[in-house]
Amino acid sequence: DGGITQSPKYLFRKEGQNVTLSCEQNLNHDAMYWYRQDPGQGLRLIYYSQIVNDFQKGDIAEGYSVSREKKESFPLTVTSAQKNPTAFYLCASSPPGGLSGYTFGSGTRLTVV
Amino acid sequence: KNQVEQSPQSLIILEGKNCTLQCNYTVSPFSNLRWYKQDTGRGPVSLTIMTFSENTKSNGRYTATLDADTKQSSLHITASQLSDSASYICVVSEETGGGADGLTFGKGTHLIIQP
Numbered sequence: 001d002g003g004i005t006q007s008p009k010y011l012f013r014k015e016g017q018n019v020t021l022s023c024e025q026n027l028n029h030d031a032m033y034w035y036r037q038d039p040g041q042g043l044r045l046i047y048y049s050q051i052v053n054d055f056q057k058g059d060i061a062e063g064y065s066v067s068r069e070k071k072e073s074f075p076l077t078v079t080s081a082q083k084n085p086t087a088f089y090l091c092a093s094s095p096p097g098g099l100s101g102y103t104f105g106s107g108t109r110l111t112v113v
Numbered sequence: 114k115n116q117v118e119q120s121p122q123s124l125i126i127l128e129g130k131n132c133t134l135q136c137n138y139t140v141s142p143f144s145n146l147r148w149y150k151q152d153t154g155r156g157p158v159s160l161t162i163m164t165f166s167e168n169t170k171s172n173g174r175y176t177a178t179l180d181a182d183t184k185q186s187s188l189h190i191t192a193s194q195l196s197d198s199a200s201y202i203c204v205v206s207e208e209t210g211g212g213a214d215g216l217t218f219g220k221g222t223h224l225i226i227q228p
Contacts, residue, residue: 005176006156033214042117042218076133090156101147104156 003027006091006105012113013078013085021108027031029103030096032074037088037107046089049074078110086112087101091107115140117205117219118142122184122228132191133221136186136203144215148177151200151221160188160201181183198226 004025013019024088025032031050035043045058049068063082068074078085088109092102117138118179126132127223139145145164149157149174161177163186169178174191209215 026205040220042220043157044191045216048214088154092156101159101162102157104149106156107154109154 001042004091004093004105006089006108009013009106009108009109011108013110014081014113018060018079019089021078021089022075023076023105024072025074025093025103026072027093027095027103029060029093030071032068033092033102034058034064034074034076035092037090038085039066043060043090046076064073064106085110114181115205115207115217117217119192119201119203121220121222122220123223123225125227126193126196128169128193128226128228130192131223134188134190134201134203136188136219138184138186138203138204138217140184140205140207140217142183142208143181144185144208145178146179147204147206148175148186149202151202153175153199157202175190193226194226195226195228198224204210 007022019072033048034046037043046059046064047066049055055066055068065077090107094102147162148160151157160172160175163170163179165181178191179186201222202221203219205217207215217223
């Protein structure tokens with residue numbers, strides 16, 4: 001089945017550590033996105049990538065980094081510079097064209113301990 | 114500033130009853146409006162996508178309407194089931210010319226279906 005897979009489902013980070021969230025899709029979608037979801041707030045865009053080896057900052061990119069070495073993969077690193085990383089992180093992908101809906105992964109819940 | 118406002122914030126109804134969720138937006142220029150269902154701890158799943166020229170679109174027991182003149186949309190759920198308990202998110206897409214994602218997300222309506 002085609003889809004988008006995020007791992008791990010739950011992740012715990014100590015203060016000062018970097019952690020990497022995985023996102024893999026087999027939908028052959030060109031565009032991929034990372035969103036952060038906090039309670040009572042709408043999804044906020046962290047980074048997005050329209051093609052391989054290219055990515056752009058979203059609205060809240062500070063403290064995060066990404067790479068897009070393969071079409072299928074778009075990992076997100078939460079660095080120690082992100083002061084409030086506890087949140088639910090969602091990865092999404094979409095084909096070209098504005099009328100296609102996004103396919104979301106099942107999310108990773110990151111908690112700072 | 115583009116905004117998407119959803120109401121109510123939360124809603125509790127009995128199984129089998131109907132309900133309507135509201136979405137008002139100020140996004141311009143408008144491209145399309147999407148409704149997503151998000152189960153707790155899961156990613157959102159698309160229910161409907163509507164463009165400027167579409168007034169209504171159905172997906173099973175879910176029917177979305179769009180009034181582009183008043184910039185309002187609604188999602189009507191018929192004969193609710195326990196599995197409908199979820200957050201429903203309204204997302205409005207802006208004509209961006211291929212740049213950023215151009216999406217504005219509402220905060221969602223948290224719907225609880227009681228037996």
